[in-house]
Amino acid sequence: MATTSTSYDESSLAYPAGVPKTLEDAPLVGGNLSFHDVTELIAGHNEKKTPLFWFFGFSVALFLLGIFGLSISYLVWNGTGTWGVNNPVGWGWAIVNFVWWVGIGHAGTLISAILFLFRQRWRTSINRAAEAMTLFAVACALVFPTFHTGRPWLDYWMMPVPNQMALWPQFKSPLMWDVFAVSIYGMVSLLFWYTGLIPDLATLRDRATGLRQKIIGIMALGWTGSNRHWRHYDRAYLILAGLATPLVLSVHSVVSFDFAVSIVPGWHTTIFPPYFVAGAIFSGFAMVMTLLLVARKAYNLQNLITLDHLEKMNLIILLTGSIVGFAYITEFFMAWYSGVAYEQYAFRNRAFGDYAWAYWIMMSCNLLLPQLYWVKKFRRSIPLMFTIAIVVNIGMWFERFVIVVSSLHRDYLPSSWDYYSPTIWDAGIYLGTFGLFFTLFFLFLRFFPMVAIAEIKGVLPQANPHYYDHGQGDGHAGEAPKAAVSAKTDEVG
């Protein structure tokens, strides 16, 4: 099939003449791939022999998972006192890590749901891996509040379960809202991810034989690609995207309520929900970037995840990074403008107090460095974007550290002021969640199609039935002008 980039422009002329060319006009998938090439390229990785680097990466992840198991066991045996938390800093690294991991998860939903609603078709290359990242990040995040309760075997008390004490959870508490928001977010993300996987699992099933075919066949639910099925499927996918969009915005808003609804200076601000959501997307895109830059190289996906896709992600990093930086400055302005002495002290202390080092790490990583992306050359430089992605992840971890620790360590009563330091078990669990995350991610890369096969095929130029209207000698040449007209009305309607 002769599909050059010029023929793409011709065939997808959805824009009438005179409308300026958009980024969308560039081919979404490079290399003039046919439908079968796409299947081979993605499903092939699940079928061929496991590459050596996978075993290497997986063993590192398993090693970290071992540290996770060790740290959790030690924690459960000895209690939360093994962490560095005490009065007044009762929320240490655990909550910092919780917010950080949940935030990372948000980019996956943004890519899969919000960009879907905005018809950003380039998202099809990255949404599968990003959604998987969401699920695993939420799993890592849930570890922290689960064990922070001190007696995790009583965590079912957070659920409205009838019990012999006739007590109910306190639904007026933001912490309770968080239980609902994050667990429902995890469930809906799983549904969304699985729904997206069904057609691709069917692809794997039809290429497999024997036991493998049976196992994948059960997961694929008997999908055939019937148009009568696609009709309901597409509608369900659209609805799930429409549900996940407000959900993802609500989840980090609710996480920010954990802080904002309290009366601690530095936490009690109305700017928190939008500021947290922007920060979540910012850090999440950085994590997607880190993972995909490695995966696209390791699995030869450069034609599917092109430099254009990476550049668009960098633009989102620039946007959200600037929003976050703006919020940092706004907080300072509001502290001054409010005239509240406690609030003003909290922010002076943040920038120049005991934890000033953390504050300035945060400022330089999140506000200053991503500004390099104003330059196109930097946005398209792979070594630079890899560095910035990691720097942003570090910066966003420090943002949560600054919010949690620098506000708590100097509260209203100077006699209880203290300097908080974590213990080795804090570090062990944090490192351990990377083990959990990467173990799951490596398993995902090995056993599931890491790019949405059906969706990629859907954005290829030859997927559009009108692509063939200008064809030669297929028996419909006489109808071509009529078909072209109907193509235009289809686009409008």
Next chain:
Amino acid sequence: MFSAIKNRLADHANQHVGLLAEFSDPGSLMQAVKALRKRGYSRLDTFSPFAIHGMDKAIGLGTSLLGYIVFIGGLAGCALGVWLQWWTSAVSYPINIANKPLFSVEPSMPIIFELMILFSALTAVGAMLALNALPKPYNPLFFSKRFARATDDGFFLHIQETDDLFDRAATAQALSEEGALAIEYVSHEGAEDVTAPDSINET
């Protein structure tokens, strides 16, 4: 009751008995669907590795009813959220804190909202599967070796035997006139190649 379910399932499986024709690309598949509809066939379906834009209209399918079902699911979740918080805090175990109202809307919103989303999402996926009659462990179409390509790069048109106009030879002829590359008759016994070799040469 079991026999009723069994009959129902058998009816359902029978809708896949008929002629399965392969086409080269989405464009010719769409043209063939339009042409066969013009010839009067109505019980037809297409199979493709991705959703083809405009095919619903070509086959003559309306908009999916899923949205309405999800709306009901969402309402149920919303109602549960209101009832759960009101009943637990104002009826079952009321606690008077600073004489604040036992139940008020504002602090209840997050959980009402989250439950609404959860119920809608579960309904969306559950109803999608139910409307599509999935999971479906048995499907005679899988007898066709060719059909494995429907999830790779194959484009198929299927006409049910229950269609009023269905006639094995005439319908196969019609399919091949509309540019089918290969035609198979699929039933519970298996798939049988019925492509007439001369008609391929003609087109």
